[in-house]
Amino acid sequence: MQAYHALEQRFARLSRLDGALGILGWDKEAIMPLGAAGERGEQIATLSVIRHELLTETQTDELLDRAERDDAATLDHWQAANLREMRRQHAHAVAVPAELVETASRAATTCEVAWRQARADSDFAGLLPKLAEVLSTQRAIGQAKGEALGLSPYDALLDQYDAGTRQDFIDPIFSDLQAGFPALLAEVLEHQAHQPAPLPLPGPFPVAIQRRLGETLMQAAGFDGTRGRLDVSTHPFCGGATDDVRITTRYDEADFSSALMGVLHETGHALYEQGRPRAWLAQPVGQARGMTLHESQSLLIEMQACRGDAFLAYLSPQLTASFGENPAWATDNLRRHYRQVRPGLIRVDADEVTYPAHILLRYRLEKALIGGQLALADLPGAFNDGLRSLLGIEVPDDRRGCLQDIHWPGGAWGYFPTYTLGAMTAAQLYQAAVADEPKLEASLALGDFSILVGWLRTRIHGRASETDTATLVRDATGRPLDASIYQAYVRRRYLAR
């Protein structure tokens, strides 16, 4: 067990470096003075390099070999899973030559900076050379990792964000979604056309009151305020470190409703982090399983629980208490407000029904770009064709088209599908939780999330990376991820009278 225990110490050190990086990253987005950007970049780069060196040095490999050879028989279930996760992280890290890591990182940083301007100018042609450099380095990373891990390049990229998830798994599920999508959307829009429009929100909504309400609801949902914070940043996120989960939001005094659901969304992420098994917090096996499950937790809290009838009934008097009496706070009106469907150009503003269309398109395009079936110069046309065929709308310029997201210029290829896999997983988990716990929805109507969160603690949070995503979903719901469950959920919520 000597080698295994030495590995635990080594990975605990990596975990503390990750924690330091998490706090430095949060600070950078939330409160850092502008003039500190250069030095902060150096601090983060220094810690990242030290982390990479510690993970890839020869001794780590030797310890892994020794532990796999000498200790495997004596490891318990969690220790064995931990050793497997250590090997996985190590394999990813050593698969890519240091020069390629650096070239890719520099290409992404350069392109991301240029992208901010190119997006503003809707200048795809201007960005093309830099974006081509990012694509070519990402493809090289996919090839290098693919060779080392026995995967296709795209699967290897995907595996960075979602261990074990493969195109073979995604393709049929997304095909199902896509096949049913046009009819479903038409039906939802037709149904909506016969409903009354939601009453407008009677603002302004002072930030201090929005914050207090958000904090109250976070706490009701189970967020442990002794081990985390809520702050403000331009782009909301969930970050921080072990026992110190930092979520952020962005307030709009004219409309409380997006910050409020944003806080609850990030609270879903935070509950996952705060619910990881205490004994394994500093080890690879104690980490959240991947981006699909992470997104499933935020969407489960936001979309499944908090936009559901039960919670909206609880929210209604809370809004009266916070903002004064108004017919807009009637549960019926909140339902209509929070479930409006409007096909649009921008992914991050999309409603729940049309969101998957944005993902189906990006997934198809990035696979084709990595695989070489689509030339980068042809991306705008392909993007615009895709959006027209899925949502029936014309993209007027690349700013609101293929330049809208940071993922591709920033080097996050293979990330997009986890959003929709997460949404589907959320629906399937929630349905199983409601079936297992008959009192769940009645408790949500009282603002009590303990039954729901308790169910998630046992099935998802507390199991961390003990097994793979597919097994976690199957164990929790009794079946593999299934597009039909998600589709049935959408029909129930958006086609109800």
Added chain:
Amino acid sequence: MQAYHALEQRFARLSRLDGALGILGWDKEAIMPLGAAGERGEQIATLSVIRHELLTETQTDELLDRAERDDAATLDHWQAANLREMRRQHAHAVAVPAELVETASRAATTCEVAWRQARADSDFAGLLPKLAEVLSTQRAIGQAKGEALGLSPYDALLDQYDAGTRQDFIDPIFSDLQAGFPALLAEVLEHQAHQPAPLPLPGPFPVAIQRRLGETLMQAAGFDGTRGRLDVSTHPFCGGATDDVRITTRYDEADFSSALMGVLHETGHALYEQGRPRAWLAQPVGQARGMTLHESQSLLIEMQACRGDAFLAYLSPQLTASFGENPAWATDNLRRHYRQVRPGLIRVDADEVTYPAHILLRYRLEKALIGGQLALADLPGAFNDGLRSLLGIEVPDDRRGCLQDIHWPGGAWGYFPTYTLGAMTAAQLYQAAVADEPKLEASLALGDFSILVGWLRTRIHGRASETDTATLVRDATGRPLDASIYQAYVRRRYLAR
């Protein structure tokens, strides 16, 4: 130059680790949720160990040897000073065996925790064993460093906080101060007895208004808000990182005056950090010279500039604008308020005149404890005798006596003298600045610090660690640190009609 350049890279990495540690430390004191304390301790310990390993590994020593042998002739003045500082930091770090570093750190952490309770209970006997362990490990560190650096143990401890400052230098200066102290204090108190008492401050003073006023004055004093922040913490401090100086204060709604001067005090520290030479920010030679000069900068801004007549005349209408008309804001009254002398038990609450007495006592005692001339069990008696003889007051319990400060339980032995050396240096620097710049005080009366800060930038901030403290003071003021200048300043300020 190859070895020297490799060292620059290595020390830049250390500087970024220091920056990361600075932000993590600030966060811990200012905003970290309580439940994160354990993990934050692990993150800080991990980065500290990595820092220590990088500094002490064989390769650093070899590079220093090679640079000193092969590159010395070709280094310019700043590079040579940089190499000297690198060697100094390395010599300190390698002098102490790793086990002793760890034992001492654990002893201090344990004792500091126990001290919080022991102080509350006034229980010196209960703390004694733990404090003895701290003393013995600090003495061992002093011996180890002393042997390596050719210094006495106490000088070696002192050198950690103030490079090059020795007992031989301090003793005659502190003797002068102590010899004149009883007569000076009696004279000041006699003089004060014939002055009207200051009018009470008409509170309450809302925190938001105090903060705005503090920010305005910080900015007037030259604080660069694009490279720093002002926040709140229980114990005010100046921390953070390069290009990201974080100062804190603590507001009291009943009395704005201490937070206000506290902000200006920390601004003095911040100006030093923000004024370091840009080309050398990440190198040892670009660091602030030591605790005496650091304290001199905070006290120069707070005591010399901001409690002086010129600035108080500027402050008076600012207070009216912030808190409304009141006779308490008359410049005369502010002078009386900010210059009250009251011999008391608590160092951190002491006025400028009596503060040195607290330091003279602690300096004498900690030297004797490290040297073995005083047994730790005899500390309370010696402390109480000392305070009686210096200030003529009786210490009623150890809580308000030898247990009041964190320095000894926390392992900061050799630190105390820098407070009073800093106060003396501040007076001497300010006097020289006023002599060099005839318009300085008139500009302060307009809230314009640019002449003063410009003078400090050239003489102190911008020279960083290019030479030793004594030389910096002599170059700036034309003479070595001189107790008589400080004493004359105290007489001028506290015995004026």
